[in-house]
Amino acid sequence: MGLDFHLLNTSSTGGRRAALHLPHQTVQTPVFMPVGTAGSVKAVAQNVLESLNAEIILGNTYHLYLRPGHEAIGRMGGLHKFISWPRGLLTDSGGFQVFSLSQLRKVSDEGVQFRSHLDGSSHFFTPEHSMDVQIALGADICMAFDECTEYPAERTRAEESLRLTIAWAERSLHHFRAHQHEVAWHAELPGRSQSLFGIVQGGMYRDLRRQSAERLVEMDQAGSGFDGYAIGGLSVGEPRDLTLEMIAEVLPLLPANKPRYVMGVGYPDEIEQYARLGLDMMDCVLPTRAARHGLLFTSEGRLNIKGKKYAEDQGPPDPACDCMVCRRYSRAYLRHLMQASEPLSATLNTIHNLAYYLGIMQRVRGSLHSNA
Numbered sequence: 152m153g154l155d156f157h158l159l160n161t162s163s164t165g166g167r168r169a170a171l172h173l174p175h176q177t178v179q180t181p182v183f184m185p186v187g188t189a190g191s192v193k194a195v196a197q198n199v200l201e202s203l204n205a206e207i208i209l210g211n212t213y214h215l216y217l218r219p220g221h222e223a224i225g226r227m228g229g230l231h232k233f234i235s236w237p238r239g240l241l242t243d244s245g246g247f248q249v250f251s252l253s254q255l256r257k258v259s260d261e262g263v264q265f266r267s268h269l270d271g272s273s274h275f276f277t278p279e280h281s282m283d284v285q286i287a288l289g290a291d292i293c294m295a296f297d298e299c300t301e302y303p304a305e306r307t308r309a310e311e312s313l314r315l316t317i318a319w320a321e322r323s324l325h326h327f328r329a330h331q332h333e334v335a336w337h338a339e340l341p342g343r344s345q346s347l348f349g350i351v352q353g354g355m356y357r358d359l360r361r362q363s364a365e366r367l368v369e370m371d372q373a374g375s376g377f378d379g380y381a382i383g384g385l386s387v388g389e390p391r392d393l394t395l396e397m398i399a400e401v402l403p404l405l406p407a408n409k410p411r412y413v414m415g416v417g418y419p420d421e422i423e424q425y426a427r428l429g430l431d432m433m434d435c436v437l438p439t440r441a442a443r444h445g446l447l448f449t450s451e452g453r454l455n456i457k458g459k460k461y462a463e464d465q466g467p468p469d470p471a472c473d474c475m476v477c478r479r480y481s482r483a484y485l486r487h488l489m490q491a492s493e494p495l496s497a498t499l500n501t502i503h504n505l506a507y508y509l510g511i512m513q514r515v516r517g518s519l520h521s522n523a
């Protein structure tokens with residue numbers, strides 16, 4: 152019943168080419184996962200995501216819990232059905248948004264009390280509740296409830312935060328294993344089940360990062376531990392060499408036969424670098440969010456499409472890109488759409504940026520394959 156993660160090849164730098172067999176989709180890794188915050192990758196329809204070969208997308212538990220509500224989604228058969236996305240889905244634990252978006256939060260060992268950023272209503276999230284919400288949403292992969300340590304954080308603060316994250320990981324795992332059969336598609340996909348990933352925290356302290364990874368891996372002793380491991384709390388404002396240092400500290404401690412996911416990272420060159428080091432999964436709002444602000448990632452570097460110099464530039468956004476936007480539209484047109492605040496602007500910019508990010512991973516996978 153465990154998660155089927157089939158390693159196909161490992162390169163000399165540690166990069167891994169694998170097939171991740173999820174209940175709804177076999178995902179080729181290393182993979183980049185577009186972020187679909189509230190059940191939608193902003194501005195891009197599901198059929199377009201399919202044509203871009205996106206095999207797995209993210210949903211944010213916090214947003215979906217507040218609106219339309221996990222119980223409603225559960226009654227409608229889960230998130231896959233509700234948003235009409237037959238491929239892979241991963242939900243975060245809600246923790247990150249509770250800490251970054253909500254107001255008046257109060258953290259205790261039990262959980263976190265917070266007010267909705269939408270209407271000020273009061274809510275209480277515990278690890279158990281986060282699991283119930285994620286089981287109702289029914290994503291292929293769920294995440295343990297954690298506290299993302301802010302940056303910078305004093306050592307005592309990082310230690311306390313890690314203590315909480317470890318205790319919450321244990322409770323998440325226990326509750327998840329006891330209730331995962333309640334997922335809406337349980338009867339439809341016999342023998343398939345949701346997976347749960349643990350999250351390594353520890354701020355920017357190498358020994359805390361190590362401790363975090365070791366404790367999570369120890370929870371596997373009974374054979375029903377986490378199905379994969381994520382490294383969280385990175386790209387929170389720290390310099391990039393520090394991000395890399397934390398990743399390098401943790402990677403050797405994570406079991407080679409399970410997927411590894413670095414959360415919320417990063418720029419195009421970063422995702423390529425991490426994939427070549429042996430990280431299998433990545434997500435980031437950067438390509439989608441930047442697109443809505445007119446920032447395009449291209450083979451020639453970053454391009455701010457708002458620039459006046461593109462006013463009559465009839466060339467494609469990225470001459471080396473063969474996405475549906477670059478094949479059809481000019482820089483001048485994309486600039487005009489932005490100037491005129493046309494909704495199509497966000498759509499076209501996002502499609503290109505996602506094609507660019509997904510293309511990077513496709514190239515990395517190709518190069519890892521040829522080493523075999």
Ligand SMILES: [Zn+2]
Binds near residue numbers: 472473474477478507
């Ligand atoms: Zn393109």
